[in-house]
Amino acid sequence: MSVPVLEISRGVLQSNIAAVRVQVAPSELMLVMKDDAYGHGLEWTVDGAPDVTWFGSYDIASALRIRARRDDARVYAWATSTDAEVAAAIEAHIDLGVGTLPYLRRVIAQAELLGAVARVHLKIDTGLHRNGVRPEDWTAFVAVARDAEQRGVLVVVGVWSHLAEASDAEDDEAAEEFRTAVQALRDAGGAPEVLHLTASAASWWRPELRGTLNRIGAFCYGIRSADGPQIPGVAPVAELRAQVLALRDGVAEIGVGSFDGLPSTLAGAVIGTPAGAGVLRSVDAMTSTVDAWPGASVGDRVTLFGRGSQGEQDATALAERIGTVGEEILLRLTPRVQRVDVD
Numbered sequence: 001m002s003v004p005v006l007e008i009s010r011g012v013l014q015s016n017i018a019a020v021r022v023q024v025a026p027s028e029l030m031l032v033m034k035d036d037a038y039g040h041g042l043e044w045t046v047d048g049a050p051d052v053t054w055f056g057s058y059d060i061a062s063a064l065r066i067r068a069r070r071d072d073a074r075v076y077a078w079a080t081s082t083d084a085e086v087a088a089a090i091e092a093h094i095d096l097g098v099g100t101l102p103y104l105r106r107v108i109a110q111a112e113l114l115g116a117v118a119r120v121h122l123k124i125d126t127g128l129h130r131n132g133v134r135p136e137d138w139t140a141f142v143a144v145a146r147d148a149e150q151r152g153v154l155v156v157v158g159v160w161s162h163l164a165e166a167s168d169a170e171d172d173e174a175a176e177e178f179r180t181a182v183q184a185l186r187d188a189g190g191a192p193e194v195l196h197l198t199a200s201a202a203s204w205w206r207p208e209l210r211g212t213l214n215r216i217g218a219f220c221y222g223i224r225s226a227d228g229p230q231i232p233g234v235a236p237v238a239e240l241r242a243q244v245l246a247l248r249d250g251v252a253e254i255g256v257g258s259f260d261g262l263p264s265t266l267a268g269a270v271i272g273t274p275a276g277a278g279v280l281r282s283v284d285a286m287t288s289t290v291d292a293w294p295g296a297s298v299g300d301r302v303t304l305f306g307r308g309s310q311g312e313q314d315a316t317a318l319a320e321r322i323g324t325v326g327e328e329i330l331l332r333l334t335p336r337v338q339r340v341d342v343d
């Protein structure tokens with residue numbers, strides 16, 4: 001039986017990255033790689049982005065996988081991690097995001113044990129309350145970091161935060177808090193090389209909020225924001241396709257189903273067929289059905305989501321139907337879905 005295929009295009013990845021870079025210049029891109037590069041495959045993405053200089057990984061294990069393929073790149077991991085992981089990261093010259101005083105103390109302790117230098121980006125909580133040091137605790141936090149920096153066991157490479165992206169006004173306030181925190185670090189003698197607080201949407205549309213670096217995942221993979229516009233020059237990297245297995249009673253049975261990670265609530269969505277846009281009638285366990293089109297035959301290929309060449313929508317459009325975000329559609333796909341590299 002034919003398995004569904006996720007076609008991932010290296011050419012599209014590269015043109016998206018180029019478009020993002022032009023948009024955020026002179027500020028730089030950090031390509032975010034969490035969740036196995038948003039389901040595209042971490043190694044595939046690193047290899048497909050040879051001119052990217054900064055990679056952002058949530059966890060240290062993934063950061064080490066990036067380092068294994070790119071000795072020269074800057075690699076950043078921001079998840080609070082175990083001492084053993086921190087030690088491995090320091091040895092592999094991975095920059096660490098640090099958003100609590102206890103974690104900062106653990107990172108310093110690991111650097112001291114190794115007789116090495118830890119490279120950190122300090123996180124100010126600008127309102128999202130998802131990790132990060134509150135403004136009232138910032139001065140004491142910075143003092144501990146600066147002390148370790150002066151002892152030669154730590155380098156404060158950057159300051160960072162994460163925006164809520166709920167409203168422009170809230171993001172403006174967060175950016176003001178961010179600037180105050182950077183100034184406090186400078187007043188304490190720190191000289192951060194990079195400043196970063198924006199992800200895809202704010203990096204693209206709010207130039208005044210960009211720091212020197214932008215942590216961008218979604219737009220590089222061509223995933224637009226839910227309820228957001230198309231991004232000029234950016235297209236989906238991944239397309240999900242399946243084959244027609246049988247025809248009966250006016251429907252085509254296709255080889256992809258909920259066991260492959262396709263949400264059954266997607267019944268009714270528009271997908272692509274050789275004759276253009278068609279309707280996904282039902283999503284069953286191993287198969288689904290589509291309204292048959294004129295001339296449909298077994299072995300034809302349909303596109304569940306992609307760039308629109310068969311009349312299909314993008315993954316975000318499917319996500320919008322069921323109240324989630326585009327990357328969720330990709331991340332749900334199971335290992336039975338075969339990844340196929342295309343140009």
Ligand SMILES: *Cc1c(COP(=O)(O)O)cnc(C)c1O
Pocket residue numbers: 032034162198199200201215216217218219
């Ligand atoms: C996921 C994530 C990003 C990237 O967000 P996109 O909207 O996919 O660009 C940036 N920063 C942090 C902390 C994240 O968790």
